[in-house]
Amino acid sequence: MVREQLVDGGLTDRRVLQAMEEVPRHLFVPKLLQHRAHQPSALPIGHGQTISKPFTVGLMTSLLELQGHEHVLEVGTGSGYQAAILAKLARTVVSVERISPLAERSRVTLAKLGVENINVLAHDGGVGAPDYAPFDAIMVTACAPSLPAHLVSQLKDGGHLLIPISKGREQILYRYRRQGQEVSIEQSVSCRFVPLLSGVTAEGEKRA
Numbered sequence: 001m002v003r004e005q006l007v008d009g010g011l012t013d014r015r016v017l018q019a020m021e022e023v024p025r026h027l028f029v030p031k032l033l034q035h036r037a038h039q040p041s042a043l044p045i046g047h048g049q050t051i052s053k054p055f056t057v058g059l060m061t062s063l064l065e066l067q068g069h070e071h072v073l074e075v076g077t078g079s080g081y082q083a084a085i086l087a088k089l090a091r092t093v094v095s096v097e098r099i100s101p102l103a104e105r106s107r108v109t110l111a112k113l114g115v116e117n118i119n120v121l122a123h124d125g126g127v128g129a130p131d132y133a134p135f136d137a138i139m140v141t142a143c144a145p146s147l148p149a150h151l152v153s154q155l156k157d158g159g160h161l162l163i164p165i166s167k168g169r170e171q172i173l174y175r176y177r178r179q180g181q182e183v184s185i186e187q188s189v190s191c192r193f194v195p196l197l198s199g200v201t202a203e204g205e206k207r208a
């Protein structure tokens with residue numbers, strides 16, 4: 001999987017490749033689909049959600065450029081696979097999932113693997129995780145209609161925020177960097193994610 005999908009796909013960050021070699025992806029997918037865990041595709045994990053394809057996980061992780069000391073927020077825990085990769089490359093990970101049974105299942109999987117530096121929270125990640133902020137880096141693994149203000153405010157100065165945003169029929173994965181009160185776009189690539197279903201607007205207000 002790592003050689004054929006990630007290296008041949010152009011990913012070069014050795015730490016990311018090693019983390020993806022070490023985390024057993026099949027343990028994060030339903031038993032009936034475990035034989036397909038290493039195929040180059042997203043797979044259903046129940047509740048209408050999916051585990052992202054390996055290349056997407058590798059690409060997003062590479063774009064965060066983690067050094068090992070970071071406190072990271074992920075929005076969209078899903079299976080917990082991406083969080084487990086982040087946990088290998090950062091100091092601590094807080095991951096938020098709006099579907100409680102998925103959050104609970106990911107906690108069980110991560111505990112079985114002995115991963116101790118991830119805290120999975122079950123709520124609408126549109127508000128981020130204020131009790132655990134600020135973060136050195138933030139990754140959103142579901143496609144948002146716009147950049148959520150709460151997430152920007154919970155990012156440390158100089159930190160990266162990675163988020164897919166829908167533009168008409170297209171989805172673009174943006175890497176933002178915060179500088180003071182400003183955020184600037186550093187990179188963008190076309191992508192495909194499930195939607196971020198949040199009751200919070202881009203301005204940080206709750207929807208009626």
Ligand code: SAH
Pocket residue numbers: 049050051052075076077078079080081082083096097098099102123124125126141142194195196197198199
């Ligand atoms: N990172 C996951 C895959 C993400 S699928 C993995 O490695 O398996 C996207 C996830 O985002 C889904 O589980 C979906 O329920 C969740 N999600 C969507 N909107 C959300 C929100 N507002 N807050 C938190 N999680 C959300």
